Amino acid sequence: MAGKAFVLLSGGIDSTTCLYIAMLEFDEVEAISIFYGQRHRKEIQYAQETCQMLEVPHRTLDISGVIPATMLTDPAIAIPNLSYADITGVSPTYVPFRNGLLLSSATSHVVGRRRETAVHRHEEWAIYFGAHAEDAAGWAYPDCTFEFTGAMANAIRIGTYDEIRLRVPLQFMTKEQIIRHGDDLNVDWTLTWSCYAGGDLHCGTCPTCRARRDGFEAANVVDHTEYACDSAAESLQRAP
Numbered sequence: 001m002a003g004k005a006f007v008l009l010s011g012g013i014d015s016t017t018c019l020y021i022a023m024l025e026f027d028e029v030e031a032i033s034i035f036y037g038q039r040h041r042k043e044i045q046y047a048q049e050t051c052q053m054l055e056v057p058h059r060t061l062d063i064s065g066v067i068p069a070t071m072l073t074d075p076a077i078a079i080p081n082l083s084y085a086d087i088t089g090v091s092p093t094y095v096p097f098r099n100g101l102l103l104s105s106a107t108s109h110v111v112g113r114r115r116e117t118a119v120h121r122h123e124e125w126a127i128y129f130g131a132h133a134e135d136a137a138g139w140a141y142p143d144c145t146f147e148f149t150g151a152m153a154n155a156i157r158i159g160t161y162d163e164i165r166l167r168v169p170l171q172f173m174t175k176e177q178i179i180r181h182g183d184d185l186n187v188d189w190t191l192t193w194s195c196y197a198g199g200d201l202h203c204g205t206c207p208t209c210r211a212r213r214d215g216f217e218a219a220n221v222v223d224h225t226e227y228a229c230d231s232a233a234e235s236l237q238r239a240p
Helices: 013-025 042-054 098-115 133-139 146-159 175-184 207-219 232-238
Strands: 004-008 028-035 058-062 125-128 164-167
Touching: 004 013, 004 098, 013 028, 013 042, 013 125, 013 175, 028 042, 028 098, 042 058, 058 098, 098 125, 098 146, 098 164, 146 164, 175 207
Parallel strands: 004 028, 004 125, 028 058, 125 164
Antiparallel strands: none
């Protein structure tokens, strides 16, 4: 498609799959990563490596200091050893309105880029965002729900004079389905990072590590991730 896609790229499984999807759907693609003070900033390194491999321009925006201290930004707070299935209500790793801030920052950046570029008024520019069904389930992450992404899509369209659109291609997919789809697109999973703990290896026990491991197993796709905790059984033994 003529136009330009900007992918909000964290470096994880979901956003990386979105990048590959965008490359199929648009002639021109760029990636935007955002540093918000996350302890697992290693994910941005993986995003950079993916973009280098795919020869996709990559930019990192810094909004650190905007988001209050939470489990994902304060190394002094322990990351819970549990799966998403064990979470009732809002996830303990939820960062208040994080995705709203990320999308707003990306949109402002993209509008600025469009203003600097000679673009036909009706040429589509889009932002890709990797929210999916499992993060939205039970409103564990309310800023991943269809209600939220739909509202943000409208806000972005209206707030940019209908110049920028939000695309959420994974909205109704599970992690298993995302991995299957990404594997069909030849996503290099070794260049993705999921763990929240901020260590040298995936911890294997935090919610995102568990979802990563379970997703690969359910999708019957080889998981080359090196986990500090080697097995699901060991993860359960470490649970409080």
